[in-house]
Amino acid sequence: MRLRPPAWTATLTWKAAVFITVMCCALAALLGALVHVSVTRQTVNSARDKALSRLMNVTQTYEAGEPLPRFAGLDAPGLPEPLRILAESGRRGTMVGDFEGRPTMWAAGPADGRALAARVDYSLSQNTITNLDQAILGSSALAIGATLLVGAFAVTRVTRRLHLTAQVARRISAGDLDARVDDPRTKGRSRPQDEVATVSAALDTMAATLQAKLLSEQRFTADVAHELRTPLTGLSAAAELLPASRPTEMVRERVRTMRTLTEDLLEISRLDARTEQVDLAVHDLGPLVERVVRTAGSPNTAGTTGPMDTRGTPGATEVRIVRDAAVETDRRRLERVLGNLVSNAHRHGRPPVVLTMDGPAVTVRDHGPGYPPYLLEHGPQRFRTETAGPGGGKGHGLGLTIAAGQAAVIGAELVFGNAPDGGALARLTLPAYVPPAVSPVSPVVPQPPTGGRGDGRDGGADHPP
Known part of the structure; x- marks a missing residue:
């Protein structure tokens, strides 16, 4: 099973953040390495020169027969073994090691076949290098964070404008031709424009x-x-x-x-x-569907429950009401949509034509060659009515276009498809009607009169009942 990264990893903001982070880390690592190598080299050289200078003084003291200072000695304990071997071979050298648990710079040279060594405390130099490395890491993390925040802010401003442009493009594709981006950078010719403003x-x-x-x-x-x-x-x-x-x-x-x-x-x-105004009202969908079929000139069987057939009647529409429903819609426009679907099924399909209602969903199906591929992909097109099969009928091609337009006006979803076993299938889904919730009314309990003159609203003496 192939794992796919989350969708947000494909966004420009994420890619820019990753790019900025990687570049900042690479730059910080490069600069940190250069500074570390340079400072470490200077520190080590300084400690080495000091150790060699002590070794030279200790050598003169040893040759003069005077006592050696406490920081020097022959075959001194703690002297690194590689440096001891080097000194016994007749050469001088330096090496960083430990002495009593503290970092020490050792310098050793030959003396009568033995190793004469001097040491310098290297703790301060080691602390300097350690503190420098910590400072490099801290400043690098701070610089990466600050750069990432500034870069994310700059990239977000660009991506926000790109998202706005894409949103306007989608609104235009949906039919809102009044939608505009109105980028402020495009208002004045003297103001410089970037690529987003140009788009x-x-x-x-x-x-x-x-x-x-x-x-x-x-x-x-x-x-x-x-x-x-x-x-x-x-x-x-x-x-x-x-x-x-x-x-x-x-x-x-x-x-x-x-x-x-x-x-x-x-x-x-x-x-x-887009000037149409809907006249919404609550209707029972079953009787409305039957009236549409009767108006279209196809007889049907009376009744509102159970499957209803008109099998054997030439040119008839078979009506099946699986489940009735109440819908809030514009009756005239809904009848126009269903009438066009039924008429188109009779004109360009083959019988039997079946109209099925299951709640707020109404399906009109014929058993002809089905809808052509262009209609399934792009929807109805004006003045183009060729069916999928050979020798399909032709007309002015406005019936399905009007049905799709009126369905959009009343807020219904009209989907065109072909049945698996052949035939065109149009499914109209209406928004279901939800009755408003009625809050319970508390019963009114009559209160005894409080007394008073006249109608009892004025203060005064009480009257007996």
Whole structure:
């Protein structure tokens, strides 16, 4: 099993902190090593020179036959063995060792085939080096901590601006084209801009340009649909006056199609403008679903509990109510969503079409070729209605687009998918209605009158009951 590091280790702040810490530790170790080597070398050289100077004086004293001082002697006890061997071989040298448990700098030289040695107390020099090492470690830790805090503060300021830019980009992707970063560094041209400010300015410019283009397209679509309503209304009235015939039915059918397309375009324009206002009310979902199926022209069996079928009825929608639920929603918009899903299943799928309600979740499924891959990946697209199978039906492609838009308005989740055994499957999940909690009301206990004149609110003598 491969272990994965936590997600926070991939953040820029963490990486910058690790980088700053590693660089500070490397720099502190390098500087500390240089200072330690330099000071230690000077201290040791000073102690060695002092020990050699004593050895020279002790040698002169020994050659003069005078008594040796207490810090010198022949084959002195405590003299390191390597230094004794060196002196007996006829050479002089120095070495740091111990004498009575204290650090000592020894200097030894030959004297009549024996080792003449002198010692110098090395405790002060050793303490100096130890204190220096502790000071280096302490100052390095302090410098690393201070540098890490300053670096983390600087990096956090940058990452905070990057997070803000990413948040604005996500809001724009979700459809909020009014979102802007508004980085203060992009306001004045004289103020220097860093890379984050450049990205923020580019994102704001892109959002403004995209918003202007989309608003222009929305206005164009709304204007075209609005201008088409008047001639189509006249054309519809004129078509009703034509004598009954097959060509007349074809003209009327085309006029109805054009009127439906015009109304759909106007509805999409309102959805794009985000000006829709919901009319929320509490409804029982079961009867509402049945009414939608009846309105769509598909018969269904009456009843509100248990699975309901219309098997064997051509063009029918099989309704299955597993569990009823109350929902707080806009009834007109919900009926529009469900009606479009049922109509799309009949138009582009194959029977049987099954509508299943399980609490606040409603599923519409057909047994046709299923939704095409582009719709499953990117959602409904306008004026594109090819089904997944060969020879799929075509239309103006606004039914599912309107269903998705109206579902978003009422706060429902609409998910498109394909059933494992074939067929398109659309699942609409409505927010469940939670009745408000009713606080218990304490019973009112009548109190006896306190007495008084008139209505008893004024002070005075009590009246008998």
